[in-house]
Amino acid sequence: MKPEQSVDKLASLAQVTRLRIFxxxxxxxxxxxxxxxxxxxxxxxxxxxxxxxxxxxRAGMVLPRQEGRFIFYSANYPAMDELIAYLTDNCCQGKGRCLPKTAAASTTRRRRQAA
Amino acid sequence: MKPEQSVDKLASLAQVTRLRIFxxxxxxxxxxxxxxxxxxxxxxxxxxxxxxxxxxxRAGMVLPRQEGRFIFYSANYPAMDELIAYLTDNCCQGKGRCLPKTAAASTTRRRRQAA
DNA sequence: TCAATGTTTCCATGATTATGGAAATGTAGC
DNA sequence: GCTACATTTCCATAATCATGGAAACATTGA
Structure with a gap:
């Protein structure tokens, strides 16, 4: 994921009303x-x-689905998963056990270390 | 974690320069x-x-440490862990397997469902 | 005390954002 | 076509935010 996309996703969550919606x-x-x-x-x-x-x-954190004259919104779980993986990517150079509750994301994938 | 604190943490990450720093x-x-x-x-x-x-x-995502005339900043890993847990809390009413890479956060703890 | 270096604060500017009222668009049923 | 309902767009306003120049503050060593 590109840094800008991550920023967009984080910004979409960084607001009280939107966080409540999400x-x-x-x-x-x-x-x-x-x-x-x-x-x-x-x-x-x-x-x-x-x-x-x-x-x-727009940030890709929720997905719209038309149903009759209603529009249902649902959380985009894979997007959230990717975002978390991006944040925790290459944590502690992959050495440490820094994130007890979120262990999976940082240990299962190794990406480029582009800061 | 209170919603406002989560918003502050997310907002602190929702900016290109700060995300690069973090x-x-x-x-x-x-x-x-x-x-x-x-x-x-x-x-x-x-x-x-x-x-x-x-x-x-200020948002609690990094911690300062004075060392001589330098100030070292380090990531606050527990804070990141808490934030991720907050986002994924009570995911799919605890039923689904929505977050393959981040499974731990949503399944290991059950909190109040305050939106 | 003085100088050098690391970091922060003050200040002004331009840009982005959140909010709600009112109008417009879209969808369904008659 | 018409009406009712669900949702979005248009618009204006007030508030918040990012940036860098310059000055101030803090720490170290001579």
Whole structure:
């Protein structure tokens, strides 16, 4: 993953409303939640929700799926996985056991060390 | 971890210069790198580095350590671990196997589902 | 105390961002 | 075509942020 893409993904999560949306979708699972229901659940205006969920979608952190006149959004799990792998990539030159809870990401892949 | 703290941590990473700094430190390991060396490695002005590394430190993603007249910064690995756990918390209601590379974080701990 | 070096703070500027009201677009059913 | 509903786009405003020049502060050694 390119640094700019990672920044976009992180920026899409680095905002209270969007983080709430994303976590709601992460916990909702693959079926996702439609826009109006998200707005209701979080108590935000529909246009504000649209703005933020579009931000998340543009960054690739959520995926839209049309269903009738509803649009369901779901978390993009592979994208989150990739992002975490990028952050923890080549951790401690691959030597240390720095991330007890997240061990898998840093030890299963070795990439170029481009800072 | 509180949502605001997570947002601060994510925001501290959601910027090209800071992400480069952080990844440099993640790969450097616990000893860390002093401010001037980071600035040199990334080709940025010392005041700009100071601004960004302070941002990362305020968010708790890096830790400063005084050594002579140098200040070494190192990645705060537990903080990164907590952040990842927060993002993946209660993933798919704990049912799915959504995050192949990051399995540990979502399956080893069950927290409150505060969105 | 003085000089040299490492790091941070002060300040101004240009750029990006979040928010909501209002209007527009799209979709479904009659 | 018309109406109802779901969602998005347009627009303006206020707030936050990134950057670098210059000055200040801190630490070390003579």
């Amino acid at each position: 976590r709601l979708l992460v916990q909702a699972g693959p079926p996702g939640v439609n826009a109006g229901a998200i707005a209701d659940a979080l108590g935000i205006a529909p246009n504000t929700l649209s703005f933020h969920v579009a931000h998340l979608a | 990844r440099l430190l993640v790969q450097a390991g616990p000893p860390g790198v002093n401010a001037g060396a980071i600035a040199d490695a990334l080709g940025i002005a010392p005041n700009t580095l100071s601004f960004h590394v302070a941002h990362l430190a």
